[in-house]
Amino acid sequence: MAADKKTVGWIGTGRMGFPMAERLLAAGHEVRIWNRTRDKAAGLEKAGGRLVDKASDLASTEVLFTMISTGKVLEEVLFGPAGVAPGGKGRMPPIVVDCSTIGIDESASIRARLKEMGADFVAAPVSGNANVLRARKLSAVISGPEKASRAVEPLVALFAERGTSYVGEGELARVVKIAHNVHLGVVFENLVEITLLAEKAGVPRHAFLAFINASVVGSTFTGYKTPALVNADWTPTFTPELLRKDLDLGLDLADRYGVPMPATAIVREQLHAYIGATHVLPQFKGYLQKDFAALAEAMAISAGMELKSENKKVPSGLES
Numbered sequence: 001m002a003a004d005k006k007t008v009g010w011i012g013t014g015r016m017g018f019p020m021a022e023r024l025l026a027a028g029h030e031v032r033i034w035n036r037t038r039d040k041a042a043g044l045e046k047a048g049g050r051l052v053d054k055a056s057d058l059a060s061t062e063v064l065f066t067m068i069s070t071g072k073v074l075e076e077v078l079f080g081p082a083g084v085a086p087g088g089k090g091r092m093p094p095i096v097v098d099c100s101t102i103g104i105d106e107s108a109s110i111r112a113r114l115k116e117m118g119a120d121f122v123a124a125p126v127s128g129n130a131n132v133l134r135a136r137k138l139s140a141v142i143s144g145p146e147k148a149s150r151a152v153e154p155l156v157a158l159f160a161e162r163g164t165s166y167v168g169e170g171e172l173a174r175v176v177k178i179a180h181n182v183h184l185g186v187v188f189e190n191l192v193e194i195t196l197l198a199e200k201a202g203v204p205r206h207a208f209l210a211f212i213n214a215s216v217v218g219s220t221f222t223g224y225k226t227p228a229l230v231n232a233d234w235t236p237t238f239t240p241e242l243l244r245k246d247l248d249l250g251l252d253l254a255d256r257y258g259v260p261m262p263a264t265a266i267v268r269e270q271l272h273a274y275i276g277a278t279h280v281l282p283q284f285k286g287y288l289q290k291d292f293a294a295l296a297e298a299m300a301i302s303a304g305m306e307l308k309s310e311n312k313k314v315p316s317g318l319e320s
Contacts, residue, residue, distance in 0.1 A: 005029050006155065009058030009084075009093060010049075010065050011077050012100075013041040015130045015237065017067035020099065023159040024065075025049055032058055036077070055084045059091040063152055067099045069242070071106030074098060079113060092119040095148050097156070099124050099140070101181060103249050104171045111144075111170070120148035124156050124164075125177035129237035131224060135318035136161045141180075143173035175253065182250035182264050184221060185243055189267045191222055192296045195229060196303050206230045206312040213317065223317025225293060231309040232297070234290035240278075243292045244271050274298045 006029050010021045013035045021044055025031050031049045035041040038051065045051050055077055058064055064084065068074045078096070079088040096119055098107070111121040122144035132138050140160035142149050149166055156164050167173055191212075198208040209226045212218050227233060247268040254261040274295050278284040287294050300307040 007060075007062045008032070008065060008155070009034070009061035009063070010044075010067075011035065011055065011058070011084075012065075012067035013044060014067065014069070016099075016126070016133070018044065019130055019133050020067060020126075020159040021049065021065070022047055024155065027158050029155070032061055034058055055082060056086060056090065059084055059093060061093045062095070063155065064093040064096045065099065065155075066096070068102075069100070070245070071100075071102035071110070074100060074102060075106070075110060078110065085117060088113060088117075092117045094118070095120050095122060095152055097122045097124050097152050099126055099156075101125050101177050101246055101249075102174065104174045104178075104253070107171045107174050120145045122149050122152055123171060123173040124152070124160075125173055126160055127177070127180055129224075131237065131316070131318055132220075133159060137220065137318065138162060140164045141173045141176045142166045143168055143170060143176075145169065178246060178249045178253060181243070181246035182261070185247050185271070186263050186267050187219075187221060188225065188293065188295075189270060191225070192229070192299050196296075196300055196305060200303060200305060204310060206310050206314050210314070220317055223315070227314050227316050228291065228293045229296060230312050230314050232307055233309070234287070234294040236289060236291045238292055239290070240271060240275050240288055240292045240295065244268065244275060247271065270299075271295060 008024055008029050008031045010031055010033045021031055021033060025048050032052050033041045033044050033049045034052050034055045041051055052058060066074055076083060078084050085092045092114060096114055107123060114121045122142060124140050124142045126138055126140045128138040138160050139162040140156050142164055153164055167176055195205055195208055199205050209229060213223045213226060247264060250264055251261060251268060277298060278287045297307045
């Protein structure tokens with residue numbers, strides 16, 4: 001292995017973690033991988049990764065990356081009985097980089113435990129989904145000890161090709177990512193509202209969204225959600241329950257700092273009602289495994305409409 005290459009540990013090979021780890025492998029780093037469901041990591045072995053039998057087998061790596069669904073799971077894979085440092089004892093890589101979206105208090109607690117073990121904790125959550133990553137438009141925000149953060153920034157940049165932003169010490173990256181995901185939820189709610197309004201007045205969704213995306217309010221996000229809204233395609237990229245978790249994190253922050261967030265509160269309740277409906281309405285059975293964008297179907301019902309595919313091939317803005 002060349003002198004500029006690292007021995008990297010990786011935990012979490014879901015929709016995002018798998019392609020992110022692939023980028024490190026493609027750059028020539030030695031990547032050792034552990035996943036709670038081993039089969040989900042098998043493709044990385046074919047790409048040159050080394051699957052290990054136990055999370056503790058990653059303790060000897062130079063840098064450990066994690067891409068996990070919740071703070072509770074992150075704590076378990078790091079310090080649990082079958083974690084990297086079982087029971088919070090033993091060896092830990094000198095730098096742990098977490099790319100997940102978790103709460104500030106959870107992150108601070110994990111940071112303190114790692115510091116006691118002599119390890120630096122770098123928060124590096126990302127913006128975008130697997131499609132954005134494949135289009136090489138993913139970005140990341142970074143916080144933690146500056147020396148450690150700068151040391152891992154080139155590794156993060158391998159999958160966050162649109163850019164990395166170091167915002168300071170501690171959990172500031174968590175604040176940024178939570179705010180980002182709150183914005184995403186509120187923007188999507190309003191995007192659906194105005195799209196349904198235009199459609200009920202007689203404007204086809206594909207035509208309305210083409211205008212929006214070309215206008216001053218268009219964005220990468222409105223662009224890559226356009227095919228889903230036009231064709232009622234709810235292939236999962238981010239589930240409703242994960243979005244609700246992030247809205248809750250945002251509202252918790254708002255309470256802590258005394259910032260009114262009425263729009264966020266309304267969107268959270270709309271999403272909560274939709275999640276409840278998936279448990280009782282037959283047409284929404286299984287929708288918790290679909291993309292959160294399927295909320296548009298429930299909103300259409302509220303407007304006395306039925307959301308049907310327009311069967312149009314429309315750009316997502318992610319095309320090369």
